[in-house]
Amino acid sequence: MEKAKGFLFDITKCKLCGACWIADKERNKLPIPEGDFTKDKLSENAFLEMDRRHDRGVRFSCMHCLIPTCASVCPVAAFEKTSIGAVIYHKDRCIGCRYCVFGCPFNVPKYEWDKPLPYVRKCDFCYSRIIDGKQPACAQACPTGALIFGNRDDLILEAHRRIRENSNYVDHIYGEHEVGGTSLLLISDISMYKLGYPGNLSDGAVPSLTWEVLEKIPNVVLIGGTFLAGLWWLTNRRNEVMQAESGKKDNSSDTESGSEGGGK
Amino acid sequence: MAVFGAGGYSIFVRFVKGLGASTHLSDSFPWGLWVGFDVLCGVALAAGAFTLSAAVYVLHLEKYKPLVRSAILTGTIGYLLVIFGLIMDLGHPYRIWHPLIMWNPHSVMFEISWCVTLYTTVLFMEFSPFLFEKLKWKKALRAVHAVIIPLVILGVVLSTLHQSSLGSLFLIVPYKLNPLWYTPWLPVFFFMSAIALGCAMVIVESFISSVLFRRGLEIDLLSNLGKVLVVILSIYGLARYLDLSSRGALGLIFQPGFEHAMFLAEILLAIIAPIGLLIFPRVRRNKLGLFMSATMVVVGFILNRFNTSMTGMVRFSGVKYLPSWMEISVSFMLLTIGLILFAIAAKHLKIFDEDSPCLLPWQTCRDNVVCCLPTPAKVAIFSAWAFALVLIWTGVNDFARFKPLNHPTHTESAAKSEPNDLSQYPNLPKDFTFSKTDPDIGLVTFSHSDHFLVGAECKDCHEHAFSIISTDKKGAITDYHSQKYCGSCHDGKSASNDCISCHKK
Known part of the structure; x- marks a missing residue:
C-alpha cells in the first residue's frame, strides 16, 4: 500500500499569486469569477479559497482528515477515505441529507443549493492525478513552494525542521493532531486561530463521539428486548396468579375473606 | 385551502428551483425548520405510542387501554409526516432507500434511517387492527393479535433507539453547538424528554378530540398520566441541572444573548411550570389545569428541539437563520394534514370509547372537581405562559439585533498595503501566460505588474526558478539563457539579466 500523502502549506511563503486557485478551477472545470480571487469563498464552485488575512495568504480547502467526520456521518458511505489520504465523494450514493455539511469541523463540504437535485461538492485531493503519479493541481501550480505535496510523514518532519531552524514560526503544525490529524498541514508565523482557522479543536477524532453511542x-x-420480554412475562404471570386466586375465591365463595396482594 | 395552496406552491418551488430558492438554508446553516420541526418534533410527538403501548401490553397496565389507540394513531400519522418532511428536505428523495443497502454503521443518520423504516412498519402493524376491525377481516386481525407482544417490544426498542439517536445526531458538532445544549448526554435527554412529551401529547390530543367529537374525557386516567409526567419531568430536570453544573455551563444561562432567553423559556415551559402545576392533585384532576400543563410540556419540548437544532447553532454558524415562509408553509401544511388524518381516523375507526357527554372546560362550575380550577393555579398558568412569551419575545428581539461574528479577520482583508509606485519599474514584463503544460491545470496567467503592486520581489516568486514550467528536456540548459526562453525578455534591457533574478540560491 502506498504511503498516505499530504500537503504542507507554509503561510510565510505564500505570495497570494493565485496560481493554485486557477489550477483548482481548471482541474475541476469550475467557472472562474471576475475580480479579486481572494473574494472567492469556499462554495460549490470553489473547492479552494485563498484569502488575505493579516497580510498573509491563507488557504482554506478540504483538510482530508485522517479520520474524516464527513465519512463517518454519511448514512450511505458516500465519502471514502482512500489509502493515499484523499477523502473522495461518490455522488451516485448521496441522498442529499447534508449531515456532512452540518458535521464537518472545518465547514468544507458545500451543497448545490440552487439545483433541484443537489449534490455535495468539495476538493477531492486531485485523486485521479495522484493515481496517475502526478501532484494535485494546486501543489503543481504553486511557484513559491508555499504548498508542497508529499508523504505526510515526511512533510511533518520537514515542517518540524523549518520550525526548529527559524524562530519566527509558531511552534505548532496545524493539522498534525487536530481532530485526529489532517492531510493538509499548515505552519505559520502567526497563530492559526488569528488567521481564521477553528482554534478550539481538540486532538480527539470527532467521529468517536457518536461511535461511543452507536456501538452500544x-x-x-x-438487553432492552430481553428486559421488556421479562417484564411482560412477569406482569402476565402476576395477572394470571391474581386471576386464578380471585377465581378460586369466587368458586369457594366466602371461605377466604382476607385480601391477598398481587405479589409473587 | 390557503394552507394547501401555499404549501403546494412551496413544494413546487423546492423541486423545480431547489432548496436555495425555497428555504433560507445555506452552507453555514444546512439544517433548518424541516429538520428541527418536521423531523425532530414529528418523531418526538409520536412518542406517546411506544410509551403507552409499553405500559399497556408489556407492563399490563390495562387501565390505560382506552388511551393506547389514539396514541398509536398519533404515532402512525407522526411518522408518515416525518417521512414526508424528509422527502422535502433530502436532496435526492428518490434515493431514500439507499441507507438500507449502502451501509455505514458509523453514521447516526444510518441508524435513524433504519429506525424510521422499521418503526413505521411496526406502527402500521400496530395500527392495522383498527382497520381490520372496521373491514371485519377476522383472520388478519387474529394474525396481528398473535404477534402483538413481540411487535410492541420491537416497537419500544426501536423507539428507544430512534428517540435517542435524534439526540446523538448533534454529538458530532461539539465545536458548533452552544454548550447550553451540547452535552454527551444528548441521546439520554432526547429519550427522556420523548417519554414526557409522549404522555403530554396523549393528554392534549384526548382533550382536543373530546372537544371535537363532543365526547367524554378519561379524566382519572389522564390525571394519573399527569402524575407520571411530574416524576419523569423531575428526573429529567434534575439530570439537566446536574449535567450543566458538571460541565461548568451553569454560568452560561445568565450570559446575555438570545440563547439564554430561549433556554429559560424552554426550561420554564417544559420543566418548571408543569411540575409546579401538576404536583397539586387539584390541578391534575382539573380538565383545564391538566390540559394547560400538558400543552406547556409539548410547547416546551418543541422549543427544546428548536433550540438544539437551530438556536444553539446560530452563533457559531455566523448566519442569522430564520425559516422562509415556504419552509413554514410546508410545515404548517404537514401539521394540517396530520390533524385531518387524525380526525378522519377518529371518526371512522374505533379510536375512542364513546360514552359520557361532553364537558367543556369553560362550562360553568357544576362539577367542582373537573371544571373549576383554583385561582392560584389559574394565576400560575397565566403567569407561566406570559413569562415564557416575554422570554421568547426577548430572545427573538435579541436575535434580531444579533450580528453574527464570523471568523475574526475577515474585515482586515480590506486594509491592504499601499501599492508601490509602478513607475519605479518601467521595464516590467507583460502579463505572462504559461503554456498549457498539464492538461488538468490549463492556462495560468501571471501579471507581473499586479505582483509588484502587492510588493513582491522577483525572488519571492522565482525561488524555485519556474517550477511550473515543465521542460521537455530536449533543449540544453543554455536555452533558458538564450532568446528562446527567459532570455527573450531578460536581456538586460526589458528586464534584468542579473543572475540573482532567476537564480536565488
Missing part, C-alpha cells in the same frame, strides 16, 4: 446499540437491543 446491539447491547441496547438485546
Whole structure:
C-alpha cells in the first residue's frame, strides 16, 4: 500500500499569486469569477479559497482528515477515505441529507443549493492525478513552494525542521493532531486561530463521539428486548396468579375473606 | 385551502428551483425548520405510542387501554409526516432507500434511517387492527393479535433507539453547538424528554378530540398520566441541572444573548411550570389545569428541539437563520394534514370509547372537581405562559439585533498595503501566460505588474526558478539563457539579466 500523502502549506511563503486557485478551477472545470480571487469563498464552485488575512495568504480547502467526520456521518458511505489520504465523494450514493455539511469541523463540504437535485461538492485531493503519479493541481501550480505535496510523514518532519531552524514560526503544525490529524498541514508565523482557522479543536477524532453511542446499540437491543420480554412475562404471570386466586375465591365463595396482594 | 395552496406552491418551488430558492438554508446553516420541526418534533410527538403501548401490553397496565389507540394513531400519522418532511428536505428523495443497502454503521443518520423504516412498519402493524376491525377481516386481525407482544417490544426498542439517536445526531458538532445544549448526554435527554412529551401529547390530543367529537374525557386516567409526567419531568430536570453544573455551563444561562432567553423559556415551559402545576392533585384532576400543563410540556419540548437544532447553532454558524415562509408553509401544511388524518381516523375507526357527554372546560362550575380550577393555579398558568412569551419575545428581539461574528479577520482583508509606485519599474514584463503544460491545470496567467503592486520581489516568486514550467528536456540548459526562453525578455534591457533574478540560491 502506498504511503498516505499530504500537503504542507507554509503561510510565510505564500505570495497570494493565485496560481493554485486557477489550477483548482481548471482541474475541476469550475467557472472562474471576475475580480479579486481572494473574494472567492469556499462554495460549490470553489473547492479552494485563498484569502488575505493579516497580510498573509491563507488557504482554506478540504483538510482530508485522517479520520474524516464527513465519512463517518454519511448514512450511505458516500465519502471514502482512500489509502493515499484523499477523502473522495461518490455522488451516485448521496441522498442529499447534508449531515456532512452540518458535521464537518472545518465547514468544507458545500451543497448545490440552487439545483433541484443537489449534490455535495468539495476538493477531492486531485485523486485521479495522484493515481496517475502526478501532484494535485494546486501543489503543481504553486511557484513559491508555499504548498508542497508529499508523504505526510515526511512533510511533518520537514515542517518540524523549518520550525526548529527559524524562530519566527509558531511552534505548532496545524493539522498534525487536530481532530485526529489532517492531510493538509499548515505552519505559520502567526497563530492559526488569528488567521481564521477553528482554534478550539481538540486532538480527539470527532467521529468517536457518536461511535461511543452507536456501538452500544446491539447491547441496547438485546438487553432492552430481553428486559421488556421479562417484564411482560412477569406482569402476565402476576395477572394470571391474581386471576386464578380471585377465581378460586369466587368458586369457594366466602371461605377466604382476607385480601391477598398481587405479589409473587 | 390557503394552507394547501401555499404549501403546494412551496413544494413546487423546492423541486423545480431547489432548496436555495425555497428555504433560507445555506452552507453555514444546512439544517433548518424541516429538520428541527418536521423531523425532530414529528418523531418526538409520536412518542406517546411506544410509551403507552409499553405500559399497556408489556407492563399490563390495562387501565390505560382506552388511551393506547389514539396514541398509536398519533404515532402512525407522526411518522408518515416525518417521512414526508424528509422527502422535502433530502436532496435526492428518490434515493431514500439507499441507507438500507449502502451501509455505514458509523453514521447516526444510518441508524435513524433504519429506525424510521422499521418503526413505521411496526406502527402500521400496530395500527392495522383498527382497520381490520372496521373491514371485519377476522383472520388478519387474529394474525396481528398473535404477534402483538413481540411487535410492541420491537416497537419500544426501536423507539428507544430512534428517540435517542435524534439526540446523538448533534454529538458530532461539539465545536458548533452552544454548550447550553451540547452535552454527551444528548441521546439520554432526547429519550427522556420523548417519554414526557409522549404522555403530554396523549393528554392534549384526548382533550382536543373530546372537544371535537363532543365526547367524554378519561379524566382519572389522564390525571394519573399527569402524575407520571411530574416524576419523569423531575428526573429529567434534575439530570439537566446536574449535567450543566458538571460541565461548568451553569454560568452560561445568565450570559446575555438570545440563547439564554430561549433556554429559560424552554426550561420554564417544559420543566418548571408543569411540575409546579401538576404536583397539586387539584390541578391534575382539573380538565383545564391538566390540559394547560400538558400543552406547556409539548410547547416546551418543541422549543427544546428548536433550540438544539437551530438556536444553539446560530452563533457559531455566523448566519442569522430564520425559516422562509415556504419552509413554514410546508410545515404548517404537514401539521394540517396530520390533524385531518387524525380526525378522519377518529371518526371512522374505533379510536375512542364513546360514552359520557361532553364537558367543556369553560362550562360553568357544576362539577367542582373537573371544571373549576383554583385561582392560584389559574394565576400560575397565566403567569407561566406570559413569562415564557416575554422570554421568547426577548430572545427573538435579541436575535434580531444579533450580528453574527464570523471568523475574526475577515474585515482586515480590506486594509491592504499601499501599492508601490509602478513607475519605479518601467521595464516590467507583460502579463505572462504559461503554456498549457498539464492538461488538468490549463492556462495560468501571471501579471507581473499586479505582483509588484502587492510588493513582491522577483525572488519571492522565482525561488524555485519556474517550477511550473515543465521542460521537455530536449533543449540544453543554455536555452533558458538564450532568446528562446527567459532570455527573450531578460536581456538586460526589458528586464534584468542579473543572475540573482532567476537564480536565488
